[in-house]
Amino acid sequence: MSAPPLLVHLGQPEHGVDRCARAIGAAAAALDGRATLVEASADALGAARLHLHFTDRLWGPDPDAAAAAVERFARRARVSVTLHDLPQPSDGAASMARRAAAYRRVVEAAEVVVCSSEHERRLLDALLPSSRVVDVIPLPAAAPDLTPAPEPLRELAVLGFFYPGKGHAEAVEAAAAFHPPLAVTAIGRPSPGHEAELEALRAHAASRGVALAATGFLDDAALLERARRAAVPLVAHRHVSASGSLNDWLAAGRRAVVVENDYFAEMAALRPGTMTLVPVEGLRGAVEAALEDPGSTWLGPDARTEPHLAQTAAAYLERWSRW
Structure with missing residues (x-):
């Protein structure tokens, strides 16, 4: 060889x-x-x-x-x-x-x-x-963390670099549909050159009654710990070619709400039962279902993440x- x-x-x-x-x-x-x-x-x-x-x-x-x-x-x-x-x-x-x-x-x-x-x-x-x-x-994907879930924060969270089209805007609109609105957290920092767009989205979110926060860069351990605290993990970028963010949710032991596209359908087939696939128009309903059944956002011991x-x-x- x-x-x-x-x-x-x-x-x-x-x-x-x-x-x-x-x-x-x-x-x-x-x-x-x-x-x-x-x-x-x-x-x-x-x-x-x-x-x-x-x-x-x-x-x-x-x-x-x-x-x-x-x-x-x-x-x-x-x-x-x-x-x-x-x-x-x-x-x-x-x-x-x-x-x-x-x-x-x-x-x-x-x-x-x-x-x-x-x-x-x-x-x-x-x-x-x-x-x-x-x-x-x-x-x-890393083998999932299956330790007991911490007390959740009442938020939607999008994981990874912020840039337009990543799903943060969709998260804000979904969060605004609740009374009171949910918070939205960007777990990560802006991609270089997109800092102003994050601030613009933060202002738009505030106008909709949504508090949008960004954690800044987190190392691997801190990122996974923060990912485990979100009430609803969300993957909503529809024009993705491959997603490390989805795999980070899996490593945190989370079954994310994922907006459908060809790539995520492929990953759902590769790792069945590890995500909740929804059409974009069904996002608000999927978030509500996740809030009502928090266990649905966590992987079970039989999860296959290989x-x-x-x-x-x-x-x-x-x-x-x-x-």
């Missing part, structure tokens, strides 16, 4: 994709002592083969610069890449075109391409129709063994 490639991350501990790269890389190294996780640097350029986790928003100040960064690695080494945050129409026409061009360049530079869902693979096929094989390795981190790392090692 051939040795794994050098596993590269960018040393940005607050970015979800880089957290994913570090977690999978460390798990792969634990399973195969030949696997090595390194921060991107000149040292990484000496490797014969590299694996990167790519989203344009992580690898450069704009899509073109991000693609160029990967191409620099590919000129010196054979590259395997996991694509995240694939371009889609909800990006807006101009942004999607710029991002799609960058992703095409990354795919062309790489020898192995991995997506985290069949939904993402379909998005990629639409961007870059080709006969090349694209592997699907789902994002891992693949877990070691299983995902093993799937990567198996794929690299065939490279």
Whole structure:
């Protein structure tokens, strides 16, 4: 079996994709002592083969610069890449075109391409129709915390970075329908450049009688602890390509209310019974049902949340063994 490639991350501990790269890389190294996780640097350029986790928003100040960064690695080494945050129409026409061009360049530079869902693979096929094989390795979830639930806060909570379209606006509207309105908590901080939009939504929420708060960045342990205190965990971003936030809810032992789309339907089939899928027009009713039956927002001891981190790392090692 051939040795794994050098596993590269960018040393940005607050970015979800880089957290994913570090977690999978460390798990792969634990399973195969030949696997090595390194921060991107000149040292990484000496490797014969590299694996990167790519989203344009992580690898450069704009899509073109991000693609160029990967191409620099590919000129010196054979590259395997996991694509995240694939371009889609909800990006807006101009942004999607710029991002799609960058992703095409990354795919062309790489020898192995991995997506985290069949939904993402379909998005990629639409961007870059080709006969090349694209592997699907789902994002891992941690084994759930099944300890007794703490006393809940009367709130809807959305977990992960704040940015427009993530579901915070839908949470505010659902919360405003109650008397008195529910609070809404953004567990996390704004994505860079979206701070003003958070403040605008906070003002809009206040006009609807809803208190919107954001926790700021939380490390893994603090994030999971905070996620366990929400009365209703909510996942309402409808234009997602893959979601680490959903997996964080699972790790906290929560069965979230999730607005339907193709990706979440795929995840509900992968991990049956771990989420409550609802159409967006049914969101208010689903929140009310969750408040009336708090136990419905918690995973039971028979919950199946695999693949877990070691299983995902093993799937990567198996794929690299065939490279």
